[in-house]
Amino acid sequence: MFNPKHPPQNLDEIRALLADLPSADSEAQAAVLQREPTLTKPAGSLGRLEDFSLWLAGWQGTSRPNMSRPRVTVFAGSHGVVAQGVSAFPATVNQQMVENFINGGAAINQICKSVDAELRVMEVALEIPTNDFSQEPAMDDEGCAEAMAFGMSAIEKGLDLFVPGEMGIGNTSSAAAIAHALYGGEAADWTGRGTGIDDETLIRKTRVVGDAIILHKNQMHDGLDVLRCVGGREIAAMAGAIIAARFARVPVLLDGYVSCAAAAVLAAIRPDALDHCLVGHVSAEPGHSRLIEKLGKKALIDFGMRLGEGSGAALAIPLLRAAAECHNNMATFDKAGVDGKD
Numbered sequence: 001m002f003n004p005k006h007p008p009q010n011l012d013e014i015r016a017l018l019a020d021l022p023s024a025d026s027e028a029q030a031a032v033l034q035r036e037p038t039l040t041k042p043a044g045s046l047g048r049l050e051d052f053s054l055w056l057a058g059w060q061g062t063s064r065p066n067m068s069r070p071r072v073t074v075f076a077g078s079h080g081v082v083a084q085g086v087s088a089f090p091a092t093v094n095q096q097m098v099e100n101f102i103n104g105g106a107a108i109n110q111i112c113k114s115v116d117a118e119l120r121v122m123e124v125a126l127e128i129p130t131n132d133f134s135q136e137p138a139m140d141d142e143g144c145a146e147a148m149a150f151g152m153s154a155i156e157k158g159l160d161l162f163v164p165g166e167m168g169i170g171n172t173s174s175a176a177a178i179a180h181a182l183y184g185g186e187a188a189d190w191t192g193r194g195t196g197i198d199d200e201t202l203i204r205k206t207r208v209v210g211d212a213i214i215l216h217k218n219q220m221h222d223g224l225d226v227l228r229c230v231g232g233r234e235i236a237a238m239a240g241a242i243i244a245a246r247f248a249r250v251p252v253l254l255d256g257y258v259s260c261a262a263a264a265v266l267a268a269i270r271p272d273a274l275d276h277c278l279v280g281h282v283s284a285e286p287g288h289s290r291l292i293e294k295l296g297k298k299a300l301i302d303f304g305m306r307l308g309e310g311s312g313a314a315l316a317i318p319l320l321r322a323a324a325e326c327h328n329n330m331a332t333f334d335k336a337g338v339d340g341k342d
């Protein structure tokens with residue numbers, strides 16, 4: 001059982017946690033399923049909202065789903081692979097954007113304010129880039145576990161929802177490499193333009209991603225090996241947070257390509273590892289829709305966004321809130337004196 005006071009020290013301890021994941025609260029779900037047909041609407045007429053309230057209740061462990069305390073945490077990490085010229089922006093942007101988050105000037109600040117979500121920023125050893133994964137594994141076992149354990153500390157019991165967001169120049173290369181390692185295909189299937197690279201840079205980035213998978217092939221035996229070899233610290237932190245959320249009964253709304261790549265390493269270890277996660281939006285980064293399909297999920301919104309930071313998922317929070325409000329606060333046929341079906 002996960003104990004936040006004793007964070008895991010190595011990846012095998014995280015593998016042991018993954019073997020021990022709690023399930024949804026079936027009593028809470030049964031209560032939701034019993035109440036739903038009593039509400040003043042034709043059965044099933046709220047479509048996916050009904051799925052969301054059932055999902056929230058099951059993973060929060062309550063018959064009345066809450067959406068008053070959603071939290072977005074932006075994990076910031078620095079990537080050695082940037083030395084290969086795979087991004088349109090320099091790595092100096094990472095620290096500058098962290099300051100921007102703190103000063104309230106980023107897109108995620110405005111979206112969180114507008115959807116009434118708490119925003120936190122956590123630097124994951126931001127001043128030290130990971131190793132360049134085109135040359136050597138991005139992290140060692142303990143370093144990867146440490147970043148995951150740090151991510152676990154973003155989760156508190158009592159949160160109603162968690163959105164893992166990220167800031168890390170170069171991290172769409174990691175996301176592409178993770179997806180390529182986990183699902184195969186061609187590197188080009190998974191590699192996109194990230195911050196907006198030109199054609200020549202896209203060719204280079206695709207080669208970096210493809211070659212890295214060949215380089216590390218013999219030491220990538222499971223999802224956590226993939227994370228260690230071609231991931232990054234903010235990606236590891238997101239993966240850790242997703243695990244901790246499961247133990248703390250906090251449902252998770254995944255964001256874009258990078259957030260979902262972090263989640264995918266867990267699904268590769270056990271397919272039900274992401275049952276407490278939904279995908280908030282589908283990013284314009286082309287690999288993301290493929291990745292969502294591999295995860296067997298369906299995004300809440302498709303707004304053509306490709307920013308990261310947790311922005312697309314944060315924007316979808318009001319849909320979950322509406323689902324919870326409908327389930328909790330609609331009148332029943334009995335109470336409202338509305339006639340039922342003939």
Ligand SMILES: Cc1cc2ncn([C@H]3O[C@H](COP(=O)(O)O)[C@@H](O)[C@H]3O)c2cc1C
Nearest residue numbers: 087089166167168169170171172194195308
């Ligand atoms: C100003 C700025 C703000 C951002 N916020 C998120 N990202 C996003 O872009 C980066 C990934 O793209 P790539 O792999 O092409 O570097 C990540 O930092 C991601 O969070 C940003 C990027 C920039 C430039």
Ligand SMILES: O=C(O)c1cccnc1
Nearest residue numbers: 256257258283306307308
């Ligand atoms: O989909 C994402 O998460 C994404 C896309 C582009 C740049 N950064 C993140």
